[in-house]
Amino acid sequence: MGARTSRSRVAVRGVGLAVAGTAAVTLLGGCLRDVGSGFAGFGWPEGGITDRSERMYDMWIGSVVAALLVGLLVWGLIFWCVVRYRKRGEQLPVQTRFNLPMEVFYTIAPFLAIAVLFYYTVVIQTDVEATSPDPDVTVEVVAFKWNWQFNYRDGLGPDANTTASTVGSSDQIPVLVLPTGQTIRFELTSEDVVHSFWVPELLFKRDVFPGSLRNEFEVTIRVDNEGAYIGRCAELCGTYHSTMNFEVRAVSPDRYQQYLSALESGMAQPEALRSIGEEPFATTTKPFDTRRT
Numbered sequence: 379m380g381a382r383t384s385r386s387r388v389a390v391r392g393v394g395l396a397v398a399g400t401a402a403v404t405l406l407g408g409c410l411r412d413v414g415s416g417f418a419g420f421g422w423p424e425g426g427i428t429d430r431s432e433r434m435y436d437m438w439i440g441s442v443v444a445a446l447l448v449g450l451l452v453w454g455l456i457f458w459c460v461v462r463y464r465k466r467g468e469q470l471p472v473q474t475r476f477n478l479p480m481e482v483f484y485t486i487a488p489f490l491a492i493a494v495l496f497y498y499t500v501v502i503q504t505d506v507e508a509t510s511p512d513p514d515v516t517v518e519v520v521a522f523k524w525n526w527q528f529n530y531r532d533g534l535g536p537d538a539n540t541t542a543s544t545v546g547s548s549d550q551i552p553v554l555v556l557p558t559g560q561t562i563r564f565e566l567t568s569e570d571v572v573h574s575f576w577v578p579e580l581l582f583k584r585d586v587f588p589g590s591l592r593n594e595f596e597v598t599i600r601v602d603n604e605g606a607y608i609g610r611c612a613e614l615c616g617t618y619h620s621t622m623n624f625e626v627r628a629v630s631p632d633r634y635q636q637y638l639s640a641l642e643s644g645m646a647q648p649e650a651l652r653s654i655g656e657e658p659f660a661t662t663t664k665p666f667d668t669r670r671t
């Protein structure tokens with residue numbers, strides 16, 4: 379009788395711990411960033427430059443903290459059992475066939491943990507993937523074997539018109555100039571096979587499909603993040619897949635407008651970049667010797 383009472387007390391204490399842990403993770407929301415920066419983001423890339431990257435970062439840190447709490451509980455229980463129930467003599471210990479409170483606990487506790495993680499995943503994913511009905515800038519990204527074309531558009535969807543365009547070649551890395559502080563819609567399409575549009579600093583990667591399926595996403599680059607960022611193809615698309623590099627150049631909205639006008643007046647990419655005081659060629663990567671002949 380005494381043993382059973384102490385067992386159920388242990389189970390009650392375990393459920394209490396799990397609930398407290400879940401509540402703590404929720405309450406910790408505000409200081410997650412401090413926790414994360416103390417541990418180098420637990421491996422998450424900390425340099426995200428968009429409005430969406432903060433919530434993804436919080437999600438990652440929260441999940442890792444939750445996993446560590448569960449881990450600590452499990453490790454603690456394992457070591458406690460090892461010490462408490464170690465072999466002390468030749469007598470067979472009490473044989474227990476089942477422990478109902480314990481079984482209820484280890485059925486409910488993981489479900490609670492998963493429910494909390496699922497809730498935050500759905501909320502944050504919806505938030506990160508949200509698109510606005512009227513973005514400030516729309517860029518159509520056209521991937522082809524083995525380079526990129528960036529079309530600045532006057533509206534949304536495949537029926538909109540291209541007002542200016544940049545295309546890369548084996549001698550010149552295409553530079554995608556974008557304004558900071560404005561919503562940017564990317565519409566992705568491919569001319570041949572499946573590619574993948576990836577700018578690591580945007581913390582966004584989307585496959586680029588041929589045909590009518592246009593993958594889309596939207597970000598706002600924070601105003602203090604002007605600069606040059608490398609972009610890559612992240613889908614093995616053929617022989618020269620590794621040479622499909624490009625560069626994102628984040629500039630102020632004023633200079634973006636000047637750049638766009640320069641392109642529209644027929645200037646080539648290097649001259650247009652020079653006209654707004656930017657480096658005329660990519661600075662984060664260079665064209666590869668592809669020996670395509």
Ligand SMILES: [Cu+2]
Pocket residue numbers: 521572573574611612613614615619622
């Ligand atoms: Cu590719």
